[in-house]
Amino acid sequence: MQRRTLLLSTASTLGLAAAGTQAATAALPPAAEGQTSATALAAQLVAGRLRSEDLVQDCLQRIEAIDRQGPRLNSIIELNPEALDIARALDAERARNTLHGPLHGLPVLLKDNIATGDRMSTSAGSLALDGVRAARDAHLVQRLREAGAVILGKTNLSEWANIRSTRSTSGWSGRGGLTRNPYALDRSTSGSSSGTGAAIAAGLAPLGVGTETDGSIVSPASICGLVGLKPTVGRISRDGIIPISHSQDTAGPMTRSVADAALLYLALSGPDAQDAATTQVPPPRPGDGMFQRQALRGARLGVARAFFTGFDEADALVDKMIALLKAQGAEVIDPVDLPQPSPAFNDAELAVMLYELKHDLAQWLATFAPQAPVKNLADVIAFNAAHRDREMAWFGQELFTQAQALGGLDTPAYREALALCRRQSRDEGLDKVFQAHRLDALVAPTGGLAWLIDPIASDHYGSSFSTLPAVAGYPHLTVPAGLVRGLPLGLSFVGPAWSEWKLLSLGLHFEQVSQARQAPAFTPRTVPL
Secondary structure, X not given: OOHHHHHHOHHHHHOHHHHHOHHHHOOOOOOOOOOOOHHHHHHHHHHOOOXXXXXXXXXXHHHHHXXXXXXXXXXXXXXXXXXXXXXXXXXXXHHOOOOOOOOOOOEEEEEOOEOOOOOOEOOOOOHHHOOOEOOOOOHHHHHHHXXXXXXXXXXXXXXXXXXXOOOOOOOEEOOOEEOOOOOEOOEOOOOOOHHHHHHHHOOOOOEEEEEEOOOOOHHHHHHOOOEEEEOOOOOOOOOOEOOOOOOOOEEEEEEOOHHHHHHHHHHHOOOEOXXXXXXXXXXXXXXXXXXXXXXXXXXXXXXXXXXXXXXXXXXXXXXXXHHHHHHOOOEEEOOOOOOOOOOHHHHHHHHHHHHHHHHHHHHHHHHHOOOOOOOOHHHHHHXXXXXXXXXXXXXXXXXXXXXXXXXXXXXXXXXXXHHHHHHHHHHHHHHHHHHHHOOOEEEEEOEOOOOEOOOOOOOOOOOEOOHHHHHHOOOEEEEEEEEEOOEEEEEEEEOOOOOHHHHHHHHHHHHHHHOOOOOOOOEOOOOOO
């Protein structure tokens, strides 16, 4: 089937109207609610009860009211000045029965480390790239435009995707300032896809794209009450993403429902001649491209209790959700012994990131921003030092300095670190457990609850289930499991390489029976003073 035909038939193939929400055939709620699913909005557009221009205008009004005024989430770093014109053009095409695909007319927000060849900057939140326009679209942006999406704007992020300092504050960038959590404004959004998480949770747009190296999609998704999918590395082209590590980097959807995540994932994923990893994707498996109904029934799920939070209220909620999985017919192996990596593992992961950052960033700048005032990591370090008052007011750049001191990708230390990471995360880690227990997925809390913003002591990360699948390059889906003291907590489904559709099906079934997600209340602080 040709890609265009596939996209045009996506909604019916996935059964999104039924799987996503009953609102697909109902009247839209008041615009101020902002929580209508993308699949429902797509159905309204198809039925002629909604125009893309009106939808984009509603998003812009909500951004002004919530992001710029009101709670002041500060999640949007830049708006696309052409968004309304693009929406009007797509409405005119629809009137002529010329459709791009199931995203036709739907607004999408992109993390500001994804290149767009338009009038917006692509800066990774850095003042060094403020005003620098990318030479062309990233491959995933090309696919979004071909699918009919309206690129609404760019979201703030932890600057340079949180690879600058060991004591950074997630959600802060020199260009964008600090993004706040819509569930409690004094709490962190996590990162580095901080702005995407906050914006989609607050209903500023129906669809958002984040990127992850280790936790940067699933952690802010969990902490902001969203569905987040980190695909297998190679499912979505890395072309055009300001890099940290080509071994671990990937983009992925961040949405308010599993059906919306599937809709966006299908548009984003596909082969790209510019990214060799996308050409190594195996042939489609039976069931790929559509949801498996009642997927929990008979599924084998292993509980990774070593990754629970240690906070009794949060862990009790996760146990309640595991009981729900069992009630839906899942075979739950509880616990499974997931081998812990050696003490050298974390250092090896960081080494791989720093070696690859130095190499990959120079290539990205040469390809996508040849006119930028910085050409490589050394230039960025010098820029930050020269603009210390604005760029290093909250934290430094010691990781940049460490990376700059390293050699090239032919260095034995780099090769040894990469081999250790792959062996311990795959052969001796996830793959060993998947095969030993014949698991469809591992489940665990995605991480802890959102911590208080602390620009002095930096982030207070607790437990996290992101590292093993991130280092292995394997898929990781987080789905809202409910609130603990008003703060969201996500349940993770981690599967073998290329098992995205299995995870999405499991996540959809869980979402339907749990009905756990609640919209944010924009509480000023978690504990009233």
